[in-house]
Amino acid sequence: MLFFLNFPVKIIQLLESNTTPGEIASGVCFGLLLGFMPLNGPMAIVLFLCFFLFKINRLTAMLTLPLFKLIYILGGYKLTDIAGTYLLVDVDYLAVFWSHFLYFPVITYLDINNTLVAGGLVFSFVASIPIYVVSRIIAKKLKEQYSKKLKNTRFVKWFKRVPILQKILSIAVKQNDTE
Numbered sequence: 634m635l636f637f638l639n640f641p642v643k644i645i646q647l648l649e650s651n652t653t654p655g656e657i658a659s660g661v662c663f664g665l666l667l668g669f670m671p672l673n674g675p676m677a678i679v680l681f682l683c684f685f686l687f688k689i690n691r692l693t694a695m696l697t698l699p700l701f702k703l704i705y706i707l708g709g710y711k712l713t714d715i716a717g718t719y720l721l722v723d724v725d726y727l728a729v730f731w732s733h734f735l736y737f738p739v740i741t742y743l744d745i746n747n748t749l750v751a752g753g754l755v756f757s758f759v760a761s762i763p764i765y766v767v768s769r770i771i772a773k774k775l776k777e778q779y780s781k782k783l784k785n786t787r788f789v790k791w792f793k794r795v796p797i798l799q800k801i802l803s804i805a806v807k808q809n810d811t812e
Contacts, residue, residue, distance in 0.1 A: 652690050654776065658769035660693030662761040667694065668701020669713055669760075670753040674744040709756075710749060717752025 667680060684691065705713070721731060735746050744750045 654769045654772040656688060656690045657693050657772040658765045659687070660690035661697050661768040662757075662765050663687075663689050664694040664697030665701050665761055665764055666754075666757040667698050669705050669709060669757045671747075671749050674747070674750065675742050676744055676750055679743060705753075713752035713756050714748050715752065716755050717748030717750065719752075720755060721746065721748055721751055 663684065667684075670676060670680065672680075684694065701709075720727065731746075734740060745754070
């Protein structure tokens with residue numbers, strides 16, 4: 634479907650769906666995790682599987698992923714590299730832990746010994762606590778305030794009056810419901 638028609642439909646569905654603010658906030662945090670991780674190794678496959686296994690709002694994760702990936706590309710990778718280097722190399726009392734942990738059969742293949750991956754995991758988990766709280770509050774307020782206001786806008790009223798656009802909207806909604 635055309636992006637300019639499908640994107641507003643997805644935003645309206647997000648505001649009117651039965652998803653809880655916690656699911657939306659979890660989606661934002663998962664977008665943060667994906668955004669601050671290099672997605673070219675085996676860890677990307679594990680995160681891809683987690684994307685489908687956990688009950689998060691996938692639309693929110695996909696909408697926030699480009700934002701967090703842009704932050705990562707513009708300089709966030711330096712922060713994750715510093716955190717990963719500190720944890721994997723500089724902290725002497727963790728050396729025994731890392732020498733045992735990184736040789737577990739599955740953990741060996743996840744590239745956790747890469748400073749960008751380890752730093753990305755640590756940074757994402759630490760930053761996800763305040764981001765979860767803030768995004769949950771924002772999602773709750775948006776659902777309360779803008780769901781009713783959105784239905785009464787001129788654009789939505791005009792959109793509902795045009796027959797061809799109404800058919801496209803119903804097809805898009807049916808297609809998204811089956812997915």
